[in-house]
Amino acid sequence: MSDFMRLEHVTRTFGGGALSTKPPIVAVDDVSLSIDEDEPKITTIAGESGSGKTTLARLLMGTITPSFGSMYYRGKDFTKLSRKDSWNFKQEVQSIYQDPFGSYNPFYKVDHVLETPINRFKLATSRQAKNTMIEDALAMVGLQPGDTLGRFPHQLSGGQRQRVMVARALLIKPRLILADEPVSMVDASLRATILDSIRRLNREIGISVVYITHDLTTALQISDNILVMYRGSVVESGAVERVILEPKHPYTQLLIESIPQPDPDNKWGDEPPTARFEDFDTMFGCKFADRCPHVMEMCADEHPPQFHLEQHRQAQCYLYRDEAKVMEDPDLATIFQDRRAELNV
Amino acid sequence: MVTTEQDARPDVASNADDYALRVEGLKVYYGTPRGLVKAVDDVSFNLRPGERFALVGESGSGKSTLAMAIMRLTREPGHIAGGHIYLGDRDLVEMEEKEIRSIRLSEMALVPQGAMNSLNPVMRVGDQIIDGIMDHVPPGEGTPNRTQLNTRIHDLLVRVGLDPTVSRLHPHELSGGMKQRVAMAIAISLNPHIIVADEPTSALDVVVQRQIMQTLGRLQEGLDAAVLLVGHDMGLVAQFADTIGVMYAGKLVEVGSVPDVFKDPKHPYTKLLIQSLPSFDISRQFVGIPGMQPALLNLPPGCAFNPRCPSVHERCFREVPEYLNLDVGRGVACHLFDEEAAN
Ligand SMILES: Nc1ncnc2c1ncn2[C@@H]1O[C@H](COP(=O)(O)OP(=O)(O)OP(=O)(O)O)[C@@H](O)[C@H]1O
Numbered sequence: 001m002s003d004f005m006r007l008e009h010v011t012r013t014f015g016g017g018a019l020s021t022k023p024p025i026v027a028v029d030d031v032s033l034s035i036d037e038d039e040p041k042i043t044t045i046a047g048e049s050g051s052g053k054t055t056l057a058r059l060l061m062g063t064i065t066p067s068f069g070s071m072y073y074r075g076k077d078f079t080k081l082s083r084k085d086s087w088n089f090k091q092e093v094q095s096i097y098q099d100p101f102g103s104y105n106p107f108y109k110v111d112h113v114l115e116t117p118i119n120r121f122k123l124a125t126s127r128q129a130k131n132t133m134i135e136d137a138l139a140m141v142g143l144q145p146g147d148t149l150g151r152f153p154h155q156l157s158g159g160q161r162q163r164v165m166v167a168r169a170l171l172i173k174p175r176l177i178l179a180d181e182p183v184s185m186v187d188a189s190l191r192a193t194i195l196d197s198i199r200r201l202n203r204e205i206g207i208s209v210v211y212i213t214h215d216l217t218t219a220l221q222i223s224d225n226i227l228v229m230y231r232g233s234v235v236e237s238g239a240v241e242r243v244i245l246e247p248k249h250p251y252t253q254l255l256i257e258s259i260p261q262p263d264p265d266n267k268w269g270d271e272p273p274t275a276r277f278e279d280f281d282t283m284f285g286c287k288f289a290d291r292c293p294h295v296m297e298m299c300a301d302e303h304p305p306q307f308h309l310e311q312h313r314q315a316q317c318y319l320y321r322d323e324a325k326v327m328e329d330p331d332l333a334t335i336f337q338d339r340r341a342e343l344n345v
Numbered sequence: 346m347v348t349t350e351q352d353a354r355p356d357v358a359s360n361a362d363d364y365a366l367r368v369e370g371l372k373v374y375y376g377t378p379r380g381l382v383k384a385v386d387d388v389s390f391n392l393r394p395g396e397r398f399a400l401v402g403e404s405g406s407g408k409s410t411l412a413m414a415i416m417r418l419t420r421e422p423g424h425i426a427g428g429h430i431y432l433g434d435r436d437l438v439e440m441e442e443k444e445i446r447s448i449r450l451s452e453m454a455l456v457p458q459g460a461m462n463s464l465n466p467v468m469r470v471g472d473q474i475i476d477g478i479m480d481h482v483p484p485g486e487g488t489p490n491r492t493q494l495n496t497r498i499h500d501l502l503v504r505v506g507l508d509p510t511v512s513r514l515h516p517h518e519l520s521g522g523m524k525q526r527v528a529m530a531i532a533i534s535l536n537p538h539i540i541v542a543d544e545p546t547s548a549l550d551v552v553v554q555r556q557i558m559q560t561l562g563r564l565q566e567g568l569d570a571a572v573l574l575v576g577h578d579m580g581l582v583a584q585f586a587d588t589i590g591v592m593y594a595g596k597l598v599e600v601g602s603v604p605d606v607f608k609d610p611k612h613p614y615t616k617l618l619i620q621s622l623p624s625f626d627i628s629r630q631f632v633g634i635p636g637m638q639p640a641l642l643n644l645p646p647g648c649a650f651n652p653r654c655p656s657v658h659e660r661c662f663r664e665v666p667e668y669l670n671l672d673v674g675r676g677v678a679c680h681l682f683d684e685e686a687a688n
């Protein structure tokens with residue numbers, strides 16, 4: 001096993017400087033995670049809006065640095081990369097941003113987005129090879145070149161803009177794709193097609209993928225493992241089918257129960273419990289304590305550790321303190337499963 | 346003459362004025378160097394007060410174009426090439442820009458697609474909400490004072506599941522879903538008759554999504570406002586909407602009540618759409634609807650769905666199917682139903 005990237009006890013806070021009266025926002029709270037190159041996996045990050053998913057992706061992307069903890073790229077300290085390593089990193093890690101409406105330079109045609117990386121990373125040797133490359137990448141996301149090329153970004157629909165960004169990442173064929181809600185504006189059918197392309201690239205040419213999504217159905221379909229985040233912490237993680245089909249952490253349970261069913265006879269039940277902002281004292285204890293139906297006295301005292309519930313799963317919840325041990329190595333990837341053999345494509 | 350029996354039926358408006366919105370034969374085209382993109386092509390439907398109408402369909406099928414046209418926010422090179430949009434008895438298509446602006450402020454609210462990118466980057470969230478409210482103070486009513494405004498902001502933020510302290514932050518300090526919720530808070534602050542929401546929850550986890558849709562639902566019921574929800578999440582549509590309209594390549598190809606369309610889809614595209622709904626069954630093949638979406642600049646002759654349709658027949662290559670009314674509030678545009686509709 002060789003680590004492509006490794007985060008060790010990474011915490012990222014915003015605000016709350018010496019002059020500020022407000023406490024800082026802890027967007028990512030003590031996360032250890034490595035991304036392995038020999039067994040390239042698809043890892044889903046799901047969780048509450050505002051829980052730190054994009055922040056975690058931006059850390060992996062190198063656009064922000066940890067407030068505490070360390071980060072390594074191919075074993076090298078991320079803060080001390082040589083120029084050559086930085087250049088390689090920029091090619092090896094590609095991201096698809098959450099907001100396709102903010103991802104484009106409005107003055108350039110869409111073609112620019114696709115041509116730039118080809119030129120920059122010298123991916124094609126001739127004009128023709130370049131065109132083929134672009135057309136292939138567009139086909140993978142269900143776009144017709146004739147309906148897409150030669151247009152300005154505002155001339156495309158939301159889903160089309162999103163798909164061009166996916167095509168761009170696929171075309172570069174990096175080692176790691178960080179996809180932040182890459183298909184949130186695309187219908188289910190097309191979603192299946194696009195995610196299938198991503199999965200094929202993962203299996204065939206060994207691209208690791210971090211897939212941030214609110215769509216747990218597709219997470220289950222394409223990923224090997226999942227991290228569920230809540231207010232900066234990874235409250236549950238491990239084998240995707242275990243976590244989604246049999247959630248253990250009370251937040252994950254709430255999340256799975258709330259998935260809207262495409263069945264008009266099976267309507268949403270009562271109001272979901274929402275945070276009580278007034279009296280939330282989750283400073284020291286479990287962050288979910290103010291909403292948790294199983295809350296116990298001990299939950300308020302100290303933040304729960306990562307309980308290793310079964311081979312491929314951990315959960316940060318005291319409900320499991322008797323049946324499970326605390327994880328020795330906090331690196332979440334140590335409990336990940338490799339589903340490639342089982343889900344052959 | 347309208348019978349009382351009909352009046353009692355929820356899906357029948359007894360005359361045209363009872364609709365909150367009527368769209369008739371609407372066409373919205375984009376002029377491009379390579380030809381006209383007919384993004385909305387002869388679309389008609391009605392919205393009753395209090396109705397929740399969901400517009401679904403493939404990416405690029407014209408949903409946002411339609412939503413923007415209803416707000417009269419179509420931008421160059423787009424233009425309304427025909428049809429009418431009646432708000433009560435006033436045709437928005439015919440209206441002067443000045444008039445339409447006052448209607449937009451007082452009667453219609455929009456949550457645009459990509460709303461998280463629509464906030465002003467240099468303004469605090471609270472001030473943006475205030476701006477929205479101030480723009481919409483009805484003439485003759487006194488402007489609210491600072492304390493009233495603060496209470497209002499507090500209330501709106503809590504309603505969309507945000508911590509009230511968010512009002513002091515700038516958009517770049519918020520997550521994608523938080524920005525989307527701010528846009529939603531601005532829209533619901535205005536007490537509109539018609540709410541057009543274009544994928545308002547695409548960046549939200551399902552717990553927050555449920556909370557927001559329930560908030561929107563309660564608000565809308567209180568105002569008896571009609572909601573046009575654009576989205577592709579069939580789960581959300583099943584939970585929230587009363588009526589569903591399916592678009593394909595610029596045309597509305599099917600309309601019906603949510604239970605009818607889910608249980609008995611008529612159009613072959615809708616059928617495939619319902620069948621391809623993802624589920625937690627991992628053993629199932631993970632496939633979309635076969636075939637490529639058509640290029641709007643180069644639609645096949647006849648029915649635009651003919652290259653992908655499992656029920657395609659000879660007539661489908663010759664004639665564009667007309668939209669046929671099968672029942673009250675139920676219709677389809679497909680040659681398979683030509684005879685049924687004729688009877
Ligand atoms: N640049 C920033 N300055 C201040 N606070 C920030 C900044 N970026 C993120 N935050 C805060 O960090 C927290 C996590 O944000 P993040 O964008 O990572 O959430 P997310 O999980 O991606 O949410 P979503 O699903 O809504 O996109 C939020 O509370 C947000 O307000």
Ligand SMILES: Nc1ncnc2c1ncn2[C@@H]1O[C@H](COP(=O)(O)OP(=O)(O)OP(=O)(O)O)[C@@H](O)[C@H]1O
Pocket residue numbers: 147154155156157158159160185186375376377382384402403404405406407408409410411421422423458641
């Ligand atoms: N300014 C423009 N010029 C030319 N074509 C355009 C323009 N704006 C949109 N289009 C095209 O019109 C069609 C409809 O776009 P629209 O944004 O309405 O789709 P949509 O159904 O909302 O899709 P999505 O679900 O992806 O948001 C698309 O094929 C798009 O490429």
Ligand code: SF4
Pocket residue numbers: 249250251286287288289290292293294295296299304316317318319
């Ligand atoms: S630690 Fe306690 S409060 Fe937190 S999720 Fe578990 S039971 Fe609930």
Ligand code: SF4
Pocket residue numbers: 612613614648649650651654655656657658661666678679680681
């Ligand atoms: S008109 Fe013909 S091609 Fe079009 S949907 Fe109906 S059967 Fe299929």
Ligand SMILES: [Mg+2]
Pocket residue numbers: 053054055098180520521522
């Ligand atoms: Mg995000």
Ligand SMILES: [Mg+2]
Pocket residue numbers: 157158159408409410458543
């Ligand atoms: Mg759209």
